[in-house]
Amino acid sequence: MHAHGTSASIQPAALPGAPVPPRSDWGTLTRLFPYLWTYKWRVMAALAFMIGAKLANVGVPVLLKNLVDAMSFKPGDPNAIIVVPVALLVGYGALRLCTSLFAELRELVFAKATEGAARSISLEVFRHLHAMSLRFHLERQTGGMTRDIERGTRGVHSLISYSLYSIIPTIIEVALVLTLLAVKFDAWFAWITIAALVVYITFTITVTEWRTQFRKKMNEMDSTAHGRAIDSLLNYETVKYFNNEDFEAKRYDENLERYRRAAVKSQTTLSLLNTGQQLIIVICLVAMLWRATTGVAEGRMTLGDLVMVNAFMLQLYIPLNFLGVIYREIKQSLTDLEKMFTLMEREREISDEPGAQPLQLAANGADATLRFENVTFAYDPARVILHNISFEIPAGKTVAVVGPSGSGKSTLARLLYRFYDVQQGRITIAGQDIKQVTQASVRQAIGIVPQDTVLFNDTVEYNIAYGRPGAGREEVEAAASAAHIHGFIASAPKGYDTMVGERGLKLSGGEKQRVAIARTLLKNPPVLIFDEATSALDSANERAIQAELQGVSQNKTTLV
Known part of the structure; x- marks a missing residue:
């Protein structure tokens, strides 16, 4: 095509649509919060049910202790009369029921907020991608980008689920248990628990942070392999024309092999994490039970107190036992969300000017020069x-x-x-x-x-x-x-x-x-x-x- 006039030079310039610098985990959380706060009454109701569930859960060992003490008597005592404490049994069952009931009500109430937030984010990123320039879409890899969006949307569910259903309830329960142990018994129970928690959490976070590199590598290899597969299948006829099925399979397998190596490293380090966590939990349990049995032997504590301390420890460490997995998933969810939010915030190369009006044309297009x-x-x-x-x-x-x-x-x-x-x-x-x-x-x-x-x-x-x-x-x-x-x-x-x-x-x-x-x-x-x-x-x-x-x-x- 021939041009009129003289040739013009184009000066290089930074193109809009460049990647946004990564944000902190806190920045990602604050970016997510407005989507949830749209359903603020449901969020508040879910928090109320969560607190109710934890109060009921902490009350279970207390009632169990009273139940054991009420049933205790000296063997051979001719005056001993076994009386079944019906009220305590009913209360024990009621608290167990309340724990499950409040937990289910929390999930029921919060489901709409979770799904609503995920829907809003998915729609926003979908609209934003359609608003991006053709240059962006010609340069991106469809398979990898769709994988990032899928993981980001899934990350909304995972982050909310693990935060609201695991981390926050565990924090509330730990605070209640520490208060009860310090008030009812001596401070040593609280200090042993605090020391174990500090060591446990520090160990878990340190090892999980180290393991994150393998998880990121897994995701990169997963996105690359997925992109390769999508690209190959979209070009099915071209592959057939050049008889390159084996070549495509080899390329795909190379990516799968890199994914496998990263996955094996991730699993190996997970085993190390789990072993260390169990060691810390066992040491804490032994120390707590040693302190409690000594108290029973010295007459400062009852058998019911021993049962209550053991029940508290089991209730605390069952969720903490999954802290590594939870922390890893939260970190991964934050990483996935950050990728999606970064995609959403990439500057549009083509945008309407502020106050732009629609194009004015005659109804029959007679003025459409x-x-x-x-x-x-x-x-x-x-x-x-x-x-x-x-x-x-x-x-x-x-x-x-x-x-x-x-x-x-x-x-x-x-x-x-x-x-x-x-x-x-x-x-x-x-x-x-x-x-x-x-x-x-x-x-x-x-x-x-x-x-x-x-x-x-x-x-x-x-x-x-x-x-x-x-x-x-x-x-x-x-x-x-x-x-x-x-x-x-x-x-x-x-x-x-x-x-x-x-x-x-x-x-x-x-x-x-x-x-x-x-x-x-x-x-x-x-x-x-x-x-x-x-x-x-x-x-x-x-x-x-x-x-x-x-x-x-x-x-x-x-x-x-």
């Missing part, structure tokens, strides 16, 4: 694609742009759609700079039949109706008839309900192109772009479609 004014553009500063281009397409007229491959013909369509912004010059529709009006209104005014048509994995009707969602079957059939594809669709066993397959691979190139033409005809915009729209058609259909396109482009501003 299209102008490129001294436009210079480069995907990469080192290689300028368009040099000071200027041309005009009067409203309702057709202009054809010709040139060799790579000369920038398709780039004109991308710039017109504002997939990219020009570095110099401007593009106007009806005298309005497209950078100063909303992107949605510009794209609503344009219809395109692209050179490479990609369809959704849905029905033929869905893909044609995508040009104007909500269109009726009669309108869809009329558009299909205009694109000379109605006969083919009607002859299929399922007609318009025929599935087109992944990216439309069940259809031939010509059939996909005619569906794309029908979709654009249904949209009926004032500006049309035909980017080599008949390139995939046979000669007979090409002539028919070209004649039809000439008809539908009457009174429309058309770029070919």
Whole structure:
């Protein structure tokens, strides 16, 4: 394609959309909090039920101690009468029931908040990805990115679940137990417990932090392997054309092997963590029971007190036994969430200007004159694609742009759609700079039949109706008839309900192109772009479609 004017230089500049610097774990938590606080009454109710469950749980060993003491008597005592303390038994059962009941009520109340937060975040990241520039989507790897989004959404559930159902309840229970031990017995019980907790938590966090590198490596290898698999399957025909099944399998297996090595290291270090935790727990339990049995022997404590101390320790260390797993999962959830939030906060390369208004066009598009004014553009500063281009397409007229491959013909369509912004010059529709009006209104005014048509994995009707969602079957059939594809669709066993397959691979190139033409005809915009729209058609259909396109482009501003 030939340019008017002189060549212009493009100065390198930092492109928007660069990765956001990683945030701290606390920063990730504060980023998540607003999504949860939308359901603040449910959050508060869940916390209330959680406290109730822990109070009931701590009360169980106390009642058990009283029950044992009430049943204690000296063997051989002729005056001993075994009396079953019915009230204590009923109370014991009631507390057990309350512990489970409050826990279930907490989960029931909080489920809507958890799912609501996950839904809001997923929708926000979905919208944000659609708002990112074409440059971003051409450079990213679909499989790896979708894996990051999946893990981030799952991380919302895991983080909330482990925090609300494990960490916070354990902290409350530890505080209650320490208070009871210090008040009812001597301070040594509390100090032994505190010392064990400090050593246990320090050991767990230290080892888990060390193990995190292996977990991160596992995730990286998982995303890479997943991306390789998706890329290979999407290019199924290319793999077959070049007989490269073994080559693809080898590449995939290499990633799986790296994942396996990282997973084995992760499991080995997990065994080390679990062994160390058990050693700390056993030492603490022995020390506590030694102190309690000494107290019983000296008459300072009852047998019920010994049972209560043992029950408290078991209640504390059962959840603490999973602290390593919980901490690891929380850290992993925070890492996954941080990745997703970072993706959500990547700056958009193309954004509407503040206060931008919709593009104003006459109802019949009679004023839709299209102008490129001294436009210079480069995907990469080192290689300028368009040099000071200027041309005009009067409203309702057709202009054809010709040139060799790579000369920038398709780039004109991308710039017109504002997939990219020009570095110099401007593009106007009806005298309005497209950078100063909303992107949605510009794209609503344009219809395109692209050179490479990609369809959704849905029905033929869905893909044609995508040009104007909500269109009726009669309108869809009329558009299909205009694109000379109605006969083919009607002859299929399922007609318009025929599935087109992944990216439309069940259809031939010509059939996909005619569906794309029908979709654009249904949209009926004032500006049309035909980017080599008949390139995939046979000669007979090409002539028919070209004649039809000439008809539908009457009174429309058309770029070919």
